[in-house]
Amino acid sequence: METIITKFVGELRREGLRVSPGESLDAVCALAHGGLEGRCSVQALLRLTLVKSANDMEAFDRVFERFFSSYPEGMGIDPAALLEEAIVTMEGDMLGTNPEMVNENMSLAGVDAGLGPEDLQDLASIKEIDLDQLDGSEIEIRLKDYQGAMAAPRPSPRMPQNPVTMAFKVPLGQKREMIFTAEELEAMQDAVSRMMLRLKKDIRRVKNKENRGKIHVIRTIQKNYRNGMVPFLLELRRKRKQKPRLVVLCDVSFSVSHASQFMLLLLHTLHNRLMDVRSFVFNAELVEITEMLSTAPINTMLEAIDSGDIVDLDANSDYGKVLQTFKNKFLDNLRGRPAVIFLGDARNNYNKANEWVLDQLREKAGYMLWLTPEDRTLWQRGDCLIDTYGAYCDRVEVVKNIEELNLIVEDLFRNLYLEEEHRSRRSADAVEMEQDDDYRSYYSRGGQVSTPGLDAEGRSHW
Amino acid sequence: MMNEYDIKELLRDGGYIADEAIATAVFLALRMEKPILIEGPPGVGKTGLAKTLSAVLDFPLVRLQCYEGIDEGKALYDWEYGKQLLYTQMLRTQLDNQLSSAGDLRDAVERLASEESLFFSQNFLVQRPVLRSFLSEKRSVLLIDEIDRSDDEFEALLLECLSDFQVSIPELGVLEAKQKPLAILTSNGTRMISDALRRRCLYLYIDYPEAEREVQIVRARVPAICDELAHQMVGFLRKARDLNLRKPPSVSETLDWAEVLSILHVSELTPTVVANTVGVISKHQADLQKVVELAAAELG
DSSP states (O other): OHHHHHHHHHHHHHTTOOOOHHHHHHHHHHIIIIIIIIOOOHHHHHHHHHOOSGGGHHHHHHHHHHHHHHTTSSSOOOHHHHHHHHHHHHHHHHTTSOTTHHHHTTTTTTTOTTOOHHHHHHHHHHTTOOGGGOOHHHHHHHHHHHHTTOOOOOOOTTOOSOGGGOBOOOOOTTOOOOSOOHHHHHHHHHHHHHHHHHHHHHHHHHHHHHHOOSBOHHHHHHHTGGGTTOOSSOOBOOOOOOOOEEEEEEEOSTTTHHHHHHHHHHHHHHBTTTBEEEEEEESSSEEEOHHHHHHSOHHHHHHHHHTTSSSOSSSOOOHHHHHHHHHHHTGGGOOSOOEEEEESOOBOTTOOOOTHHHHHHHHHOSEEEEEESSOGGGTTSTTBOHHHHHTTSSEEEEOOBHHHHHHHHHHHHHHHHHHHHHHHHHHHHTOOOOOOOOGGGGOBOOOOOOOOOOOHHHHTTO | OOOHHHHHHHHHHTTOOOOHHHHHHHHHHHHHTOOEEEEOSTTSSHHHHHHHHHHHHTOOEEEEEOOTTOOHHHHTEEEOHHHHHHHHHHTHHHHHHHHHTOSSHHHHHHHHHHTHHHHTSGGGEEEOHHHHHHHOSSOOEEEEEOGGGSOHHHHHHHHHHHHHOEEEETTTEEEEOSSOOEEEEEEOSSSOOOHHHHHTSEEEEOOSOOHHHHHHHHHHHOTTSOHHHHHHHHHHHHHHHTTOOSSOOOHHHHHHHHHHHHHTTOOSOOHHHHHHHHHHHOOSHHHHHHHHHHHHHHHO
């Protein structure tokens, strides 16, 4: 029976499910319990023990169907029956024995002739591995052993590409695919949640420091009431927690739409989780989409953008006009020194640049970042105004794929949080330092991103 | 020995209509002594399963409601500072006697140290839900509710408890469970639970029930509703679930609605009835309109 389960688990892994040796052992255990006495359905038993996420249910059912209809290969026996039979054969040995015996593999030895004593040894030794203590390499070796003569696992069809290295696909001709497939969405969510995990540590550190302040006398006394007012537990004054604010302006014209999509998706995922984001899209005119981002599903919104319902896509992009609109409509009610991100190629179609708006925006913004999908070598050609605009920004970066975008945004967040901390510390000192930083000196020419610590896995495709 | 059909029957007696997957999960959890992690939309009976199990198996229910920022002081154990302090005060004369005979300071400190374990004994330990369920004489149902609301740290804290059924207390050492409780963890899926925790549990996904089972649930919980009306209700609600509402009506809403209809002595669903009672089944203003429209289209 173990061989059947092992092969089945191998199938599942090939389908992209993550099944640990411990879980396959559970499955064998469960079959011994349920199959022997309760006669529960084998499928239900296996699903309970092997599948650990609702998303994997469907894949499991598919594999189960396929595996147990193809298993005997010419033997002409129904495999589900085969499994039942194996269980029934075991019954004789098993009845009257302690269920714990299943773990020992003693009574099972005779059941399956194809199972050598070495295999049993393997199975037994697997139990001793503490998964949390292992690094990847060792477990991989163990898994290979466990899978026996199984072919090397193929990349799963569910994750066709490494999500972080997935490049922005340049749209083919005029036909643009604005809509994300479920896989892309999933991959993106995955990438973002990993980014969140990395960021979390920094944020927590900042927050801990934030809480370290003066003693809140009343709260401390209240909290220590049951200790006879002896202040064992201190309650500190909390500083007002403030989410960093972010304002994003995305160009959605044909030339950069592929990058904008990912930016929007990223924002959609991040919105409200970490920070307050105000998002705008523009081509020739500027529209705020913050409300839409938080209510509508991402694909609906992309469709709306794509069909030109929100901004007219047929017009040529006009950064000057957009900046003018931004100044007139939104600049006055920007609050809390937000970080401002522009995403666009700054190709202005020889319209008026209106870069003075950026100068004003500069006074309101804590940080300004310009992201462009174009290579540095192309900046001097044609109608590109990036040098003009870039002079007002703290940084100009080239982003070409999700990983670069993720790294930059992650970096930005970290800076924002650190700045928040910095600011609160400064105000605590109650010393208003004259900050006469010349922002122009911050203008970094390098396309190199200062790289935050990243796991080796994510780096490999850099 | 109980099998899964017995469990199904048992749950039915407690008013909980289980399907095969649920019964199998409970059966295995009892036999393999592994926790169950239940996921699913709100209101399908995740917590209800734990409550019913506690009632029908006659295991006391120990409930731990998770929230953001929950820690070991709230979940596992805590020290009772006040009591420790009080005892120190009261035993002062005793201590004085003990120490007065001490020759020098070093001796006094040593004597005091030898008595230290007195103050970190189980006397001064406040048992929080997890430890309480481990140390109770009778096997209990440990319900860890809405684990997705807690933080990662808390999840990590539970790993030891759930895989080995023990709690490590630095001052006391390892406390093993006297009885392995039937642990049930529920999650609404607002946050991904870590794989480490999933691996230690049986995973059960409870979805909205099939029509037939939902009718049975209604009949079992609200017997006043006639069979025909129950079918009509369930049919309508299943259509409502496909409407892409912000909060689709769940089993708990079905039961509430059945209750309301039985109080109002309704014998047949009409658009007017739905419009009057729509607040019971949908809880968002945007949803109300959609449900009323559906009623007009389906029942009118």
